[in-house]
Amino acid sequence: MQSFLKTGKLSKAEAVKTSVSQEKSKEKPKKPTPWVEKYRPRTVDDVVEQKEIVAVLKQCLSGADLPHLLFYGPPGTGKTSTIIAAARQLFGDMFRERILELNASDDRGIQVIRDKVKSFAQLTASAVRPDGKPCPPFKIVILDEADSMTHAAQAALRRTIEKETKTTRFCLICNYVSCIIPPLTSRCTKFRFKPLGEKMVRTRLELICKEEKVSCDQDALDLIVETSGGDLRRAITCLQSCARLKAGESIIREDILEVTGIIPDETIDNVLVACQGYDYKEIENCVNRILLEAHSASQVLEQLHDRIVGDLTTSDTAKSLISEKIAICNFRLLEGSSEFVQLTDLFCSMAKIYKTAKSN
Template identity: 55%
Template sequence: MQAFLKGGTSSFASKPSKETASSSGRSQTKKKPTPWVEKYRPRSVNDVAHQDEVVAVLKKSLHGGDLPNLLFYGPPGTGKTSTILAIARDLFGDMFRERILELNASDERGINVIRAKVKNFSQLTASGTRPDGRACPPFRIVILDEGGLHDFSCPDACGHACILQAALRRTMEKGSKTTRFCLICNYVTRIIEPITSRCAKFRFKPIIAAVLKERLEAICKAEGVLCDEKALSEIIKISEGDMRKAITLLQSLARLRGSEEIVLSDIVDISGVVPEDVIDNLIRVCHSDSYDKLDSTVQELMAEGHSAVQLLLQLHDKLVEEDKLGDNQKSVIFEKIAVVDKCLMDGADEYLQMMALCTVIMQQICHADK
């Protein structure tokens, strides 16, 4: 959900106990704990950050009081779900929850979902007046998060997803008068053409560093969090344009440090990032041309609990900037990184895969020209 601005503190007044009421007659106020991701979620389309083209088009649609079927796609944490919820608030006001049906493909699967929940909801009529007397569009919105039931990893599941999307296509046609659909996904290529042709497509870009920094600084100020400049830059770097990830990491660090200032070393403890000196040491061992040293170093890395996937990412970024390696050497290493990454995704042993990769790195550094 990248696309976040300041929000109000969520709180409620708790009822006093009989003992408290008799002694003081005053009620106590307790703060309701709210994740910062939800607390600073945009409440209006105007609050959506760094998606200017999307916002400009949607605001014109809102002005006319009508929307087409929508397809939002792009990296995670860029504001896709936040934007459609903000649109619903702008259109329907306080009753927006009654006018939307939000389904997530992670837990709402099967053709019965399309035939039952979506179909029944889309057939309901809606009034053109809000409780406050203002006019609103006489339709409902169905939000299918994670691509309308398509984010599957195996071929059989992908084929099943096509069947579900085909069922959705017919439902979109029949419910066009009373319902608008918003599909949200990371990859638009996984949505079948008959669905995409019925939707207005909007691409959400990764949040740039300047916008991330502005939002994080605003949250730090609102929450009274002290954050070192280097630590803030590292949070932005780790999040890679994902506003949700950045805010969640900031909140975790704030809980860790309390009233103390967040410093760069704290991020390693929370984020799972491998320290730079550990990566540098691994590359130095690869230069040593000693298999025994390499074996002990990789064993130590695994014993310390470092993620092999995270090691791959940081090794890749480090080796890209390595001037001592030629293009041919880098191509061999990066091809091996791709193979190892696929093996890790399939559940391969982390130690064996890291040894296989580091052995290739050592061979390219020490023996490529021999």
């Protein structure tokens, strides 16, 4: 400052400080990213629990030819992440140019298959990257959630797969392989993605807690692992939602129940006690409490089914009758029926079944 007053110019040291401060002010803060994307596998080796497909893709990365692929299995098991990680390793920085990804949010009728997919498949691909390294001379078309494609679109895709095999590989991803027409499944190498084991999900969640500096009780982690059902994406999303909700505080079991919509065990216990005691007034009170607390009727049916099937004191005949009634009520709920009416009907029917089973 003194030099500026004397000469009207800043000294070199002050000029450097000013430029550094200006550069820091220009730096934009990093945008928060979903943890699901942040911790998505970057290489094939990062994919867990899917040994067969990892072994095949490793052979392809080492020089073997890549077949057409069909990945199927429950959601959140790494189907899309696996093929994108393989494409990143195969093509390097240009992998975005070499893949065409379409999912259920895109229009994938027969016209899209004939135009967009066919025109992309007909493009030729070089066997050399821009940096001079060799790469496979083909492209990859990823059709996510292929089980929602129409049969006409799948039939049109069949001919495209046959004609463009020299320049394009297709990867179909779906939850239910039975929804894919046989001519397509016969042209692809099928791999089933299994639900992730509880130990693997827990290990991944503990790693994320350590990296993000999130404090989470063991009971809360156990509940996340239990409710995820092998769906790692669901588990990570739940953990991030709880971390944002607590804002630095330790995550406890009640927070997981609040975020996931899981119904407390006490509520299910009260329903079973009322049904087994043939107390229709208490049954009505249980239904009112469930609806006042804004619990999902579908979640009630799911947890009630799991509890009854695992109950050793209930006869097999009673279990089958109650399960059948739960299925009927679930169908009616999906058709738009009243939650109050269906829950009341189910609980009263359960009371009648328990009373009949006891008299026999």
